[in-house]
Amino acid sequence: MLDAALHIGDDVRMFRxxxxxxxxxxxxxxxxxxxxxxxxGTFANLPRDFADRIDGAYKIGPDVRLFRDNRLIVVDVxxxxxxxxxxxxxxxxxxxxxxxxxxxDIDDVIQIGPDTRIFKGDRLVVINVRDDNAITYDGPITGHxxxxxxxxxxxxxxxxxxxxxxxxxxxxxxRLVVINYxxxxxxxFDDRAKNHGxxxxxxxxxxx
Numbered sequence: 001m002l003d004a005a006l007h008i009g010d011d012v013r014m015f016r017x018x019x020x021x022x023x024x025x026x027x028x029x030x031x032x033x034x035x036x037x038x039x040x041g042t043f044a045n046l047p048r049d050f051a052d053r054i055d056g057a058y059k060i061g062p063d064v065r066l067f068r069d070n071r072l073i074v075v076d077v078x079x080x081x082x083x084x085x086x087x088x089x090x091x092x093x094x095x096x097x098x099x100x101x102x103x104x105d106i107d108d109v110i111q112i113g114p115d116t117r118i119f120k121g122d123r124l125v126v127i128n129v130r131d132d133n134a135i136t137y138d139g140p141i142t143g144h145x146x147x148x149x150x151x152x153x154x155x156x157x158x159x160x161x162x163x164x165x166x167x168x169x170x171x172x173x174x175r176l177v178v179i180n181y182x183x184x185x186x187x188x189f190d191d192r193a194k195n196h197g198x199x200x201x202x203x204x205x206x207x208x
Contacts, residue, residue, distance in 0.1 A: 002160040002171050004057040004108050012198060016206055018052040029198050042081050046073060056108040070104035094133050098125060108161040122156025146181050174208055
């Protein structure tokens with residue numbers, strides 16, 4: 001199963017243990033990379049003891065931010081994939097107000113507008129990066145408007161979450177739920193992940 005996923009340009013990048021899978025969505029959802037995480041140029045500078053399992057990943061500005069346990073590494077993808085931060089999650093300005101019990105072993109993170117949304121178990125914490133990193137929501141995932149239509153049996157403990165356009169795509173086991181947050185937070189897909197066009201070429205074991 002997945003550990004984390006993120007969307008960069010035309011790529012969907014998926015992490016599983018020490019492996020990375022890249023889907024190129026602009027050309028038939030072809031798999032353009034399937035190998036070790038540190039074997040991919042973006043992540044070549046990651047410490048090996050960090051890259052063998054990524055808990056969460058997302059992109060904000062030039063940064064790809066990667067989480068493992070209570071540690072955060074920031075990769076500047078516009079500056080030769082240089083590591084610009086490697087330390088505790090809460091020691092980074094964006095997350096210094098994050099509750100201690102959320103600041104480790106997260107499930108995944110996404111960015112929508114000014115909101116950094118952090119998932120852990122059935123809990124969601126939202127940080128507004130344009131308002132001095134204020135926490136604007138801290139509660140059940142399904143208590144937040146974007147996720148209020150999630151099925152009762154799909155309300156937390158997610159394997160990975162990533163965005164594409166107006167979609168929030170949420171993975172748990174072999175199931176994918178897609179929310180269109182620009183259209184009343186409607187659920188536009190709820191089925192096996194492999195039945196969604198983007199992921200039809202994903203090898204066995206990644207989404208099974």
